[in-house]
Amino acid sequence: MPPETPRNHHPPPSEAEGGAAAVTAQRRLEAIELLELPPELSPWTRARRRFMSHKLAVLGLAILLNMVLISIFADFVAPYDPTRNHLHKLLAPPDSLNWLGTDRSGRDTFSRVVFGSRVSLSVGVVAVSIYLAIAFAIGATAGLVGGRVDNVLMRFTDLVMTFPSFILIVIMAGILGPSIINVMVIIGIFGWPGLARLIRGQILVQRELDYVIASQALGGSLRHIIRRHVLPNVVGPVSVAVTLGVAGAILAEAGLSFLGLGISEPAASWGTMISNARGIAFIDAAPALWLSPGLSIVLAVLAIYFVGDGLRDAFDVRGSGSGN
């Protein structure tokens, strides 16, 4: 790179008029040269290539896609109805018919693990969609409007962040009662503060960047600037945070269900399955009963974190854009 790049070259103001004209002509030439360079890769292509070169991210994406397919087609994948009681076969060890054995009520563990993926993934996606909407409304308003509004919204965000979120979620779940909709809504309602801060921060950074100021100087409307310049650049960090958020929501649901406050019987949730298998008699009596849902949670969350890490690389997000 030459010591003086065209962008940093500022002609001293004391220069003669003719000199300034020459510099302008020179710049125009440089601009033309720049335009004739081979077309650069679009940001999306570049991001996709970076993502695909992240081995763990690709592995995570493959695992995740499989899980999504399994949860969509659970009815075809699972050999049995997950809620049907095979009363002649209670707490059976794994065999050729019940690959992971049966539980206390004679229900097929493998089928329940398969259907459990549906609960976990849908809670993760819906809860995070809810809090993304809240975070976007609060973060974007604070970042774009600024001033008093920003101050009030951010103090409110600080306030919600002060509560130990799991305790808050657990208490709300206890009050509202166990159901999948309640779990989604409760995790959604309390999950937004980190993401709202992130969105606000990104917008504040973008507002000060040269190209946004340039667009303003050229008379671009606020609407145009937001849609054309600010939003596309906020997408990277937000997508990383949202991905990590889905993993967090899945863990929160598992914890809630484990405590008996999340998804209630007979519906199959991984957390509920582990909770039912608890108690020392079961811990070593039928390990498949709780190891299989437990390992499923680990696999799902791990896959999502890998994808999140890949996205972080792909969008070149610096630092930790964690949503929590």
Place this chain on the structure above:
Amino acid sequence: MTQYITRRILISIPLLFGISIITFIIINMAPGDPLTALLDPEDQISLSVRDIEAMRRELGLDRPGPVRYVIWLKEALTGNLGFSYQTKRPVVEMVLDKLPVSLTLMGVALALASSIGVMFGVISALKQYSVIDYSLSVISFFMISIPQFFFALSGMLVFAVWLGWLPVFGMWTAGEDPELLDLARHAILPISALMLQDIAVYMRYTRASMLDTLSAEYVLTARAKGLSEALVLWKHVFRNALVPLVTILGLSLPALIGGALIIETIFSWPGVGALAYDALRQRDYPVQMAVLLMGATAVLAANLLADVAYAWVDPRVRHA
């Protein structure tokens, strides 16, 4: 410095009010009457239904929400957060009774997690892009992906049931005199489960902070002066890299409190977490609210302390 601390405390006061408002709103969503719960149960027994009605009116229970909030807040400020539905004892007393157990558990977990995490984070940063760095990074992904309760149950199965090296649960061996060694043996599994995620968090933050500092210009200067590598790493890099970690100490408290709820329950440790779990099962709302209110206040205090500590080690912060 005094000015900075005063300013930070003043900012915390409205937050404290906010915490009490949100807690009050949640209490009001729960079945039952939070203000009736404030009355000493023994007084309630001796009163007739009509007396209670009269007292309700006297207490302002028929008044609108904001008025009831003020009444409730006045009681809360004098230390009355109500009486447990189950034990009929003042809930503040119940929580304070259990606090030492939880503080010990969380304190040891936090101290160990931060030391182990910082140590591996430093190794990771110094050996950036090596096999060690890569392995540590993958391990840290596993650490944040395993639900604490699943790790706890797995540890129980392997080390307590199969190998028999550690006690299955409890804090002390029943029927024996309390001994520190006995407590330590009982604490290994719960503390491991509790600190698992924090180790990963500290490791990743330390690594990032170390890498940032390693590329700082004053490190280049130190090297240019011909200082030994050990001196540069210890005095210039490590000490400065640690500074931003102070803030995570405050940030990791909410997760730690949530973790204590699950871990104390699984291992039957008689702490605030187990108390909260029992209160959840028995729908003992006054106890739940006390835990929530005190937990949030603790987080607020921890953040305040972290901010002050940050300003103390990094003068740039307090003049900002």
